[in-house]
Amino acid sequence: MARVLFVTSRLPFPPREGHQLRSWHVLKGLAARHEVTLLSFTRLDDDADAAEEMREHLAGLETFPIASERSKLALAWSLLRSAVTREPFVSTKYASRAMQARIAELARNADVVHFDMLPLMRYADAVPAGVPVVYNAHNVEHVLLATRARLHGHPLVRRFLDSQLPRLLGFERRACVRAKLVLACSTTDAEQLRTLAPGTRVEVVPNGVDLDGNRPAATANGRQKAKLVFVGQMGWFPNRDGIDWFLHDIFPRIVAARPDAEFVLVGKADGLDVPAEVASHVT
Structure with a gap:
C-alpha cells in the first residue's frame, strides 16, 4: 500500500462539474487501494459539510482558502505578479504559503505526490528529490487559451489572453518536464502534451461515467426516447x-x-x- 499525497484546486466532492468528477473518481479509486491524504483548496461555492463524507475514504483531509477569491487586494496582487513574471495568472491565483509549507512537510513521507490540474504544479518544487510527482492534466491548457483568445469578442480581454499565452505555454511545458508521469484525458491530449514536452511519459486515463447512476429509464412500450x-x-x-x-x-x-x-x-x-x-x- 502506497502513501499518496493528493492535491486539488477545489473540493472534489460532491462532484458537480467536469473536473470534480474526474478528480473524485481518480481519488476514490486510489483510496480503495492506498493510503491517501488530500490537501485541497476550497472555492466559495464548495460544500464543506458534504465534503466531510470524503473522510471515510482518506487518511487525512486538509483545506486551504483561495485568497484571490476572497480579497480584491489578493486578486490584484495575483494579476500584478503574473504581469511582472513569467508565471501565468492561473498559477499565481493559487499562491499560498500555507499550502506550500504543508506539501513540503507531508511529501517527505509520501511515496508519490499527485497534483490534480495544472496550476497546482507550481508546488512541485516543494516535493523532495526522489519522491515522484504525478500531474493529472485535465486539459491541454495552452491550446484552450489560444482558442479562447482567438474567438473572444472583447479586444481588451483578447489582449490580456494573448499576453498570458506564452506564460501558460512555458509553465505547462515545465510542469510536464517536472512530472514523473502525466495523465491525459484522451489520446489527442496525450499527443499534444508529448509534442509540447518531448520525452515526457504520458498515459491516457479517460474520463468515465457512472452507468448505474445515469442509466435512462425505459418508456412504457420499451422504446427509448430520442x-x-x-x-x-x-x-x-x-x-x-x-x-x-x-x-x-x-x-x-x-x-x-x-x-x-x-x-x-x-x-x-x-x-x-x-x-x-x-x-x-x-x-
Whole structure:
C-alpha cells in the first residue's frame, strides 16, 4: 500500500462539474487501494459539510482558502505578479504559503505526490528529490487559451489572453518536464502534451461515467426516447464553444432524421444562442 499525497484546486466532492468528477473518481479509486491524504483548496461555492463524507475514504483531509477569491487586494496582487513574471495568472491565483509549507512537510513521507490540474504544479518544487510527482492534466491548457483568445469578442480581454499565452505555454511545458508521469484525458491530449514536452511519459486515463447512476429509464412500450443530455456549465469557454457548434451544425441534422429528438442542457446556460429551427427541441 502506497502513501499518496493528493492535491486539488477545489473540493472534489460532491462532484458537480467536469473536473470534480474526474478528480473524485481518480481519488476514490486510489483510496480503495492506498493510503491517501488530500490537501485541497476550497472555492466559495464548495460544500464543506458534504465534503466531510470524503473522510471515510482518506487518511487525512486538509483545506486551504483561495485568497484571490476572497480579497480584491489578493486578486490584484495575483494579476500584478503574473504581469511582472513569467508565471501565468492561473498559477499565481493559487499562491499560498500555507499550502506550500504543508506539501513540503507531508511529501517527505509520501511515496508519490499527485497534483490534480495544472496550476497546482507550481508546488512541485516543494516535493523532495526522489519522491515522484504525478500531474493529472485535465486539459491541454495552452491550446484552450489560444482558442479562447482567438474567438473572444472583447479586444481588451483578447489582449490580456494573448499576453498570458506564452506564460501558460512555458509553465505547462515545465510542469510536464517536472512530472514523473502525466495523465491525459484522451489520446489527442496525450499527443499534444508529448509534442509540447518531448520525452515526457504520458498515459491516457479517460474520463468515465457512472452507468448505474445515469442509466435512462425505459418508456412504457420499451422504446427509448430520442433524448440527448449534456451536463456542464456554459460559463466554461470550451463547453459553450462546443455546444454552440453542436446546436448549429449537428443537432439540426439529428432533428431532421429523428423529429422526436430532444436535447436537454443541464447547467447554467445564460445567453446561449439556440437556432430557431431547433429551439422547440431544446430544454
